Amino acid sequence: MLTEIVLNTHEWNTVRDFIYQTTGLYFSDDKKSYIQKRLKIAMDNLGIADFWGYLKKLETDKNVFNRLLELITTNETYFFRDxxxxxxxxxxxxxxxxxxxxxxxxxxxxxxxxxxxxxxxxxxxxxxxxxxxxxxxxxxxxxxxxxxxxxxxxxxxxxxxxxxxxxxxxxxxxxxxxxxxxxxxxxxxxxxxxxxxxxxxxxxxxxxxxxxxxxxxxxxxxxxxxxxxxxxxxxxxxxxxxxxxxxxxxxxxxxxxxxxxxxxxxxxxxxxxxxxxxxxxx
Known part of the structure; x- marks a missing residue:
């Protein structure tokens, strides 16, 4: 398992732009730490230590992409909300x-x-x-x-x-x-x-x-x-x-x-x- 993920500027911009272009979801720079932590979970679950290897799977495997989306979005809701x-x-x-x-x-x-x-x-x-x-x-x-x-x-x-x-x-x-x-x-x-x-x-x-x-x-x-x-x-x-x-x-x-x-x-x-x-x- 990875101890942590620290994305350089190029890596961060690449994964952020891919998410944005695919879904419209936008994460500003102050969300970088949040995304890094969830990328670690996603990569650990697949047993992948290389960021670019993971990104390739993210781009080609719908299930891998969906699992990342579930990690980075909040699904908490309840009946008769608002x-x-x-x-x-x-x-x-x-x-x-x-x-x-x-x-x-x-x-x-x-x-x-x-x-x-x-x-x-x-x-x-x-x-x-x-x-x-x-x-x-x-x-x-x-x-x-x-x-x-x-x-x-x-x-x-x-x-x-x-x-x-x-x-x-x-x-x-x-x-x-x-x-x-x-x-x-x-x-x-x-x-x-x-x-x-x-x-x-x-x-x-x-x-x-x-x-x-x-x-x-x-x-x-x-x-x-x-x-x-x-x-x-x-x-x-x-x-x-x-x-x-x-x-x-x-x-x-x-x-x-x-x-x-x-x-x-x-x-x-x-x-x-x-x-x-x-x-x-x-």
């Missing part, structure tokens, strides 16, 4: 969106995309909200997609088994209604009536070809994901999101992320106690 924003989605955005679709076009299709879904808590939360809020749920053709760049977290999401900390903000009646507790393993399993509402897919948000195929979504959640991107790559990804939305579709970013600093293409929708961002209605 409750105030979800409350706005539930009580303000959803009624406006559904009423407009049904009234204007008799359109009873609803497509929602959780981009950077990690271990699935966000798209499953959305599914629970829809199940609770939609009085005529069965009348709607609902599609909820969760996408992520990590195949490991997607597998976890598909299994839908969670530790108690993931449910720390879940109301008790929701927990009893939609989860089964396994006391021997001390885990919660999501019930099939919610699990089957969500599909999962591997997707690199910086893959132009794949992103151009994403179309006709009514709502996109991409919360606490763009913090890993620099200004240029954030703008590029948000342009993909804009194209993926139907006219009148909404976008939700994380609490510390501002769509107004990225683009002026979205319009502001004022609700009683909140504002949301929407693709202009054609």
């Amino acid at each position: 409750l105030a924003q979800l409350d706005m989605f539930s009580k303000d955005v959803l009624p406006e969106l559904l009423n407009r679709k049904a009234a204007q076009k008799g359109d009873f299709r609803l497509k929602i995309w959780s981009a950077g879904c990690s271990t699935g808590e966000e798209p499953y939360t959305i599914a629970i909200i829809l199940k609770e809020r939609l009085e005529y749920f069965d009348d709607w053709d609902i599609e909820i997609l969760g996408s992520d760049i990590s195949e490991r977290v997607l597998k976890f999401a598909q299994e839908a088994v969670y530790m108690p900390r993931s449910l720390k903000d879940v109301p008790e009646y929701i927990r009893l209604k939609y989860f089964e507790y396994n006391p021997s393993q001390k885990v919660y399993k999501l019930k099939d009536k919610i699990k089957r509402l969500v599909t999962f897919r591997y997707l690199n948000l910086y893959d132009e070809h794949k992103m151009r195929l994403m179309r006709n979504y009514d709502v996109i959640f991409c919360r606490n994901v763009l913090i890993y991107f620099d200004e240029e790559s954030r703008r590029k990804v948000v342009e993909y999101f804009y194209d993926a939305l139907n006219p009148g579709g909404y976008i939700f970013l994380g609490h510390s992320e501002s769509i107004l600093r990225i683009t002026k293409a979205f319009e502001i929708v004022y609700f009683e106690n909140n504002i949301a961002f929407r693709k202009p209605i054609a």
Whole structure:
């Protein structure tokens, strides 16, 4: 095993630029120590001591690259995260969106995309909200997609088994209604009536070809994901999101992320106690 990795300027720029060009994730110089430590873990796991030998594998082996991404990105999340924003989605955005679709076009299709879904808590939360809020749920053709760049977290999401900390903000009646507790393993399993509402897919948000195929979504959640991107790559990804939305579709970013600093293409929708961002209605 390596005692440590100390990258010279050329090595650091090479691996950082490769990650950026492949995924849009940008790591500034002050993250060099962080990346070095995770490179050590990745190289130790493969039994590789030579940096350039590892880089070659990184460039040619998707599994090697995916394992590094899992080490350098944070996947911690939980159900009903940022409750105030979800409350706005539930009580303000959803009624406006559904009423407009049904009234204007008799359109009873609803497509929602959780981009950077990690271990699935966000798209499953959305599914629970829809199940609770939609009085005529069965009348709607609902599609909820969760996408992520990590195949490991997607597998976890598909299994839908969670530790108690993931449910720390879940109301008790929701927990009893939609989860089964396994006391021997001390885990919660999501019930099939919610699990089957969500599909999962591997997707690199910086893959132009794949992103151009994403179309006709009514709502996109991409919360606490763009913090890993620099200004240029954030703008590029948000342009993909804009194209993926139907006219009148909404976008939700994380609490510390501002769509107004990225683009002026979205319009502001004022609700009683909140504002949301929407693709202009054609």
